[in-house]
Amino acid sequence: MSSRSYRSGSSGTAVGPGLLLILLLASAFAVLAPWRSLGSESQRSWGYAGPGGPEQWADLDPKFAACRSGKRQSPVDLRWTAPASGKGPVFRYKPSRFRVIDTGHAVQVNFDAGNTFLLDEKIYRLEQLHFHTASEHALSGARLPLEVHLVHRSEIDGIAVVAVLFREGSAMGPLNRVLSGIPEEKGEEADWGAILDPSVFLPEKRTYYRYEGSLTTPPCTEGVAWSVFNTPLELSAEQLARLRRAYAGNARPLQALHGRRPANY
Ligand SMILES: [Zn+2]
Known part of the structure; x- marks a missing residue:
């Protein structure tokens, strides 16, 4: 003007x-x-260190208040208990077109519609997955080098996140399709018509923890149904290094359980 x-x-x-x-x-x-x-x-x-780090998220915006005052926050330390009985989640994933985005806080993979997740008879649709280096949840006190979050949404039932932790070991072949597409700039999106089945990120052994928590990034919204697999997958040191080159340390500190008892399935 x-x-x-x-x-x-x-x-x-x-x-x-x-x-x-x-x-x-x-x-x-x-x-x-x-x-x-x-x-x-x-x-x-907001970020993960210094001014704007996790301890100050609640001060940055009134909408972020739950990051401090919430009593059902994520991530948490998950410890083995006697397995509860119950129907496990059902994954209806299929090879899908995807795009890789650098959100400014994480590397994220957006999938085309068509993948769903069934939990307690509720149907959620998969929107995206993203990477945290290191893991956000801890398994019996131990944090691993990587955690993948598969974020699902239902208009009626809200958000359900499936988390898979990774340790360093053998290379995970399909992950290279994502790594080769990480944009150079923050906020950029890479779309080259590639196809990926999100189920490559699920362990074969479907034992997991369930609890009610929150988003692990501002605004830390609660009411998120978490399913965290307790069998880690593996990725190679090179693959981990590539993800760390984009983001190293985008993991929120552990939050208090405040009486919650994550169930083991
Ligand atoms: Zn996440």
Whole structure:
């Protein structure tokens, strides 16, 4: 919006409506622009260390209050107990087109629609998966080098996240398809029409912990149904190094259970 527009607009009556439009646009920009920059500023300002680190998330935005005051927060330390009985989750995943995005907080893989997850007779659809280095959850006090979150949503029942932890070992072949597509810049998306079956990220042994928690990033929203597999998968040192080159340390500290008892299935 240049001052030249105003001058040319004010030079004749014929451009009256044009001037009006320009003035309207100018006021819209004046009103909207500060909000937009504030909005993206607060999105950008949280991180995992220093100012804006996990201890300060709640101070950055009133919408992030649950990050401090919440009593059902994630991640948590998960310890083995006698297995509970119950029907396990059902994964209906299939080879799907995907895109790799660097969100500014994690490397994320967005899938085309069509993958669903059935938990307690509720149907959730898979939206995306993303990587945390190191793991956010701990298994009997131990954090591993990597955790993958498969994020599912249901319009009625909210969010259900499936977590899979990884230790260093053999290379995981299908992961290379994602790694080779990590964008160079934050906020960029890479889409080259590639196909991946999200079930390659699920361990064969389907034993897992379940508990009710939260998003592990601001706004730390609660009411998230967590299923955390207790059998880690493996990735190679090179694969881990590639993920760490994008993000090293994007893991929230462990949160108190506040009386919750994660069940073992
Ligand atoms: Zn996550």
